Amino acid sequence: MRIIRGRAAGATSTLRSDTFAGTVWADPVLPVIDGTTINVVTFTPGARTDWHEHTGGQILQVLTGEGWVCAAGGPAHRLLPGDTVWVLPGERHWHGATATTVMTHTAISLGPTHWYDEVGPGGYAAAHDEESR
């Protein structure tokens, strides 16, 4: 059993850049234990993950702001505070802020993560245009 008071004590927040576009800060809550890790992730306007998959799935819990989540082959879905997202094991997806807002969410990631291509400017802009959200 591991009990965390608020966040991992004394741990450094990490500026994510390799597999993200834009400015994204990850704040550690639970280090990787048994393949499970918890971070609170803050996306600044325009920032988003690259396409990726979680072997065991992922849970997002939106805390503030407004953003997007998009699974491969589907439309982007608008995210607001109070929303919970279950991303299926192995489902390729991206998530991030909108072009004009921040978004902070808790991310509970299960199993190893596999990273793919970045979400290009065109694909990201299309999220803001789609009607089927």
Add this chain to the structure above:
Amino acid sequence: MRIIRGRAAGATSTLRSDTFAGTVWADPVLPVIDGTTINVVTFTPGARTDWHEHTGGQILQVLTGEGWVCAAGGPAHRLLPGDTVWVLPGERHWHGATATTVMTHTAISLGPTHWYDEVGPGGYAAAHDEESR
């Protein structure tokens, strides 16, 4: 991908009694998908789970009140809002409110749950007496 706006729309909150002691309400957020389920659980004063295990582990995120979590063979640990608990896969444990407070937590349960004996009045009272919290 499954997106939940706040909680499972229209779902009924469930009074848990078979495997809990006292009055406990579970409010559904995410129904069981891929073996993962999310509930927001409210324990009234004195209420607690029976001893149990989650095959894939469990994450507790404390929202309000004050309570206990206890793994088999160890002391009870006091829980407060903002705390996150990672319960290991197969780790036998119980959690609940203190005798004089409510506790509400989000519970993210991974894999099937196996239930065992109830936490007797003596074992529950001992949580309140221990020093090693």
